[in-house]
Amino acid sequence: MIRKLLIANRGEIACRIIRTCRRLAIATVAVYSDADRDALHVEQADEAVHIGPAPATESYLRGDAIIDAALRTDADAIHPGYGFLSENAAFAEAVTAAGLRFVGPSAAAIRAMGLKDAAKALMENSGVPVVPGYHGESQDPDLLLAEAERIGFPVLIKARAGGGGKGMRRVDDGMALRDALASAQREALAAFGDGACLIEKYVTHPRHIEIQVFGDDHGHAVHLFERDCSLQRRHQKVIEEAPAPGMSEEMRYAMGEAAVRAARAIGYSGAGTIEFIADASEGLKADRFWFMEMNTRLQVEHPVTEAITGIDLVEWQLRVASGEPLPLRQEDLAINGWAMEARLYAEDAGRGFLPSTGTLTHLHLPEDLARIDSGVRTGDSISPFYDPMIAKIIVHAPDRATALTRLAGALGNVRSTGVATNAAFLRHLAEQPDFAAGRHDTGLIERDLGTLTDSRPAPDEIAACAALVLSGMLEPGASLDPWDSLSGFRLWGQARHFVTLHHRDQHWQVSFASSGDGTWSACVDGKILSLTVRRTGETWRLTVEGVTTMLHIVRDRDQATIFRGGDSWSFDRTGPLDGEHETTGGGDQVVAPMPGLLKVVCVSPGQAVTAGKTVAVMEAMKMELALAAPRDGKIAELLSAEGEQVQEGAVILLLEPEDE
Known part of the structure; x- marks a missing residue:
């Protein structure tokens, strides 16, 4: 068995691998860039080695520095995680040449599946159904336009190297193809060092279904059933589930057999994923799915497979890399229940999913309601150098309906400040009627984007509560005597306090006065409210007109964020001389x-x-x-x-x- 493992990655996947290594008594070595000096994966590993500046090209993509770190720390194996160098055949070769074990497939297998055009040709020869398209070498725009017209619009431009939606564009007509091709090639070159693209027929009602496969060095190969990854935005997976809704046993058998056939065609060893696209226009059928690509690594969404099979896939990776045979045969594997995973990102859904950078001034993840795979905690920074994932939230239940309820509940209990997150968007998606009914395809998010990204305006009682928080009146020992401060001055009548609030494009003038016993009379833009606010441990109870709701409140100087029922609102306190808040851009x-x-x-x-x-x-x-x-x-x-x-x-x- 591997004795000491260097993890050539960062964030949640590095922490995930460390967790399994601890259980197996395998020592771990982390690597880190300047930006990750104080990162969680560095803290959790037994040892850590600095490998360079923040940009990935100068740190996590430097295979020589990573191998040197493994040799210096006397590690005997390297796990690449996913992303970065995980599907780099030259790196896998360099690892083995240095006398280390690579926790992944052989360099030959990575090369066989690394370029989508070559992989499709190999699959066709192995009897695996392939999506119609152009998979040749030429990148001449005129030729690719002619091929697109031959295939028939809409088509999908795809980078032949890499994955994760990078270098991928849908094109609906010939007029848009040249610009889309140039953009896809630039993005692919930056992400994978290879700008070449291929063109495929775009299936108009597609379901993205993938099969988890595993092989060993003893000639065995199995599949661990399917995952449905159809909920996507810009070809990036958002929520994944296992098994796939609407999947018949006939189709599961056909897809599983095709996936194992693909793995055996290249003598595959380790964890891999065969990705298929299925035409769901008439429901899932065993003769209407096609091979898209193979990911020769562990997938981001692997936890849902672990949940329904009860298998630790990282442990299987380590055992196979140590030369052991697969622990189970196909007939020993079975599906138990339903699992779902949501990817929590630092991004602002209301601003076109713009990634959000900054410091996580507060982060609460619902570990009591779901499995949480995360690489950050309160106080950590989300930098512009890496993927903005905060956490993966995974639930498991006896059936799909219960899993959906648990997922929505867990997402409603995410609380973070300092950077924007997509938590509310994910919760709306988990409650979306077509997804709940299993009628979704890869175009669902785009079709319903307005509803899914719509943020509820802050209710008046929430604004009043925020004003109380930012005034300091809810702090222990706060005085209501107007002589203790210059606020609340009056000649006649009850002392009132005044606060001006801003939230996104909303503004409020709030005044309030104490009615005694924790009750306040508030005037919010002319509307009078009577409310009671009391704190119980980490939660607050807000009572308005006899109705009590639970709140969580996070204050940071002149900003207060209030969480209620899965929604959140961040308020800034502004002074009378402060200008209007403006968005950047526009005008000249x-x-x-x-x-x-x-x-x-x-x-x-x-x-x-x-x-x-x-x-x-x-x-x-x-x-x-x-x-x-x-x-x-x-x-x-x-x-x-x-x-x-x-x-x-x-x-x-x-x-x-x-x-x-």
Whole structure:
């Protein structure tokens, strides 16, 4: 068995691997960049080695530094996790050449499945059904346009290397293909070092269903059933579940057999995933699914498979890498119950899912309601250098309906401040009627995006509660005597306190006075409320007109965040001389919405542009962000250069002023 394992990754997957290693009494070595010096995975490992600056290209993607760290710490194996170097055949070769074990498949297997075009050809030869498309070498835009027209629109442009939705674009007509191809190639080159793309037929009612496979060095291969990953946004998985709703035993058998056949075709050893696309226009059928790609690594969504099978997949990886045979045969495996996983990200769903950076000033994850796989805690920073995942929230139940209820309940108990999260969006998605009924496909989120991202305005009683919190009147020992402060001054009548609040695009003028015994009379923009606010441990009880609800409140100086029933509102206290809150951008300028690399500048001074035209492309948190002209006009000046690292709010360019 492996004695000491170096984990060539970070965040939640590094912590996840450490957890299994502890149970198996395997010593662990973490690696970290400058940005991760105080990270949770560094704290949890037995040893940790610094490998470079914050950018991944100078740290986590440096195979030589990682191998050197393993040799220096006397580790005998390296686990790549997922992402970074996990599907890099050259790295796997270098690990074994250094006399270390690579916890993953052989370099030959990674190469066989690493390029989607070659993998599809191999699958066709092995009798695995493949999506119609162009998988050739040419990247000539004219040829690819002709192939797209032959296949028939809509089509999907896909990077032939890598995964995770990077370098992937849906194209509905020939006019849009060239720009989409150029964007996909840039993103693929930045993410995988290979900008080549292929084109596939886009299935209009697709379900994304994948099969977990496992092989060993003794010629055995099994599948551990399916996962449904159809809830996606921009080809990134959002909520996954196992098993797949609507799956018949006939189709499960056919997909499982095809997946094992694919693994055996390349002599696969270790954990892998065969991804299929199924046409769900008439329900799931055994003759209407096609191979898309193979991920030669552990998947982000592996916990749902662990939940329904009772198997620790990381333990299986370590045992297979140590030369042991698979612990179970196919006939020993069975499905138990239903599992779901939601990916909690630092992103603002109300602002187009813009990644959010900053410090997690408060983080509560519902460990009493769900399995939580996380690599951060209160006080940690979400940096622009890596994927903005905060945690994976996993539930398991006897049936799908109960699993959905548990997932929504767990998501409603996520509480964080300091950065925006997609918790409310995920909860709305878990309660979405079509998803609840199992009628979803990969286009569901886009079709219902407005409803899913709609944030509830703050109710008056919540604003009144926030005003009380920010005034300090709910603090222990707070005095109600107006002579103790300059607030609440009056000539006649009851002493009243005044607070001005701001939340997103809402503003309130709130005044309040004590009625005694914890009851307050509040005036919120002219509306009179009588409310009682009492604290019990970590929770607060708000009573308005005889109705009591439970709150959680987090205060940070002049900001208070109130959580109730899965919704949250963050309020800032503003002074009478403070200006209106403004959003960046608009008018005569284009600004960076977050820190990142200015990848492409598409315009030059004097050039005419129309509103909505892409003028620049940024790269941040492994995503491309297109920046658009705010109005028709001419470019007056470029203030940031292509290739420059810019901060949030930096002005990229100016438009010439509009004529009066």
